[in-house]
Every structure is written in structure tokens, then in C-alpha cells.
Amino acid sequence: MASFSAALVALLVASCAAAAAATTFDVGDGHGWQTGLDYTTWTSDKTFAVGDTLVFNYTSKAHTVTEVNKSGYDACSGGNSLSNDDSGATTITLTTPGVHYFICDVAGHCAGGMKLAVTVTVAGGSTTGGTIPAGAAGASLVPAMSAIVVAAAAGALVPLALFC
Numbered sequence: 001m002a003s004f005s006a007a008l009v010a011l012l013v014a015s016c017a018a019a020a021a022a023t024t025f026d027v028g029d030g031h032g033w034q035t036g037l038d039y040t041t042w043t044s045d046k047t048f049a050v051g052d053t054l055v056f057n058y059t060s061k062a063h064t065v066t067e068v069n070k071s072g073y074d075a076c077s078g079g080n081s082l083s084n085d086d087s088g089a090t091t092i093t094l095t096t097p098g099v100h101y102f103i104c105d106v107a108g109h110c111a112g113g114m115k116l117a118v119t120v121t122v123a124g125g126s127t128t129g130g131t132i133p134a135g136a137a138g139a140s141l142v143p144a145m146s147a148i149v150v151a152a153a154a155g156a157l158v159p160l161a162l163f164c
């Protein structure tokens with residue numbers, strides 16, 4: 001029984017770590033935040049969840065990272081910005097699900113490609129009525145659920161609560 005318990009604990013720890021894992025995305029990867037890139041293409045193969053972080057790297061004062069609403073994004077207007085930074089290294093933690101919009105508010109830069117829209121899903125794969133991409137979200141949920149079922153069967157709900 002001891003070895004079974006040890007295995008169970010290891011499974012729980014691994015599951016909790018997987019469920020809680022947040023991803024840090026370097027916007028534009030090695031290219032950073034600049035004109036001439038297509039950030040729609042950059043996001044196309046990525047899944048963003050609540051708790052993930054976006055890091056924008058650029059020359060300080062040369063660009064801004066301005067969070068806007070959809071109309072600001074569509075019009076390339078930072079007039080009603082939700083946040084704004086031009087420090088050169090802007091870190092944005094995605095704290096709410098839905099679509100988040102970012103532009104560069106330097107004249108001409110948004111039109112030149114510096115606009116980013118990311119669709120943020122609820123971590124763990126539950127849905128709030130939206131647009132969960134198939135695959136990635138569910139894949140992390142299933143092992144976590146399995147661990148909970150196993151833990152319940154073993155009467156280990158108290159340790160589970162401690163670990164998560």
C-alpha cells in the first residue's frame with residue numbers, strides 16, 4: 001500500500017502542476033514587437049489561457065503596447081486605451097477570458113502590422129460559452145480528472161485538497 005500511495009502522490013503532484021502551468025509567450029518570438037510582422041499569423045498556432053503571460057520586447061519609447069477594445073483594434077486607435085506602456089519590455093498577464101486586443105499607438109505602426117488579438121480561454125478547459133479550440137484545453141483536463149477519480153477511490157480527497 002505504501003508504494004501505491006507514493007505513486008498516487010506523485011500522480012497528484014504531476015497533475016496539479018500540469019493544471020496550474022502557465023505559459024509565457026514572447027510576442028513575435030525572436031522578432032519581438034515591431035512593424036512588418038503579421039501577429040495574426042503568430043497567434044494562429046497558439047492557445048492562450050487565463051494565467052498565461054505575454055512579453056513584448058522592443059526598443060524603449062520606440063513603440064507602445066496599448067491594450068484597446070475591439071473598435072480601437074479595428075480602427076488602430078489608442079484613444080480609449082485600457083492600458084499603455086512603452087518601457088521596452090511590457091509584460092501582460094492574461095487574467096480574464098475573451099479576446100484581448102493590443103496595438104502600437106505610434107502613428108502608422110498599427111497599420112504597419114503592430115496589432116495583436118489573442119483569444120484567451122479559461123485555464124483547465126472549462127468553457128464560458130465560447131470558442132475553445134479543439135484539443136489543447138481538453139488534453140490537460142483529462143489527466144487531472146482521472147487523478148481526482150483515482151484519489152476519490154483511494155479515499156485520498158484530503159491529501160488532494162492539500163496539494164491543489
Ligand SMILES: [Cu+2]
Pocket residue numbers: 034035062063064104105106109110114
Ligand atoms: Cu510601434
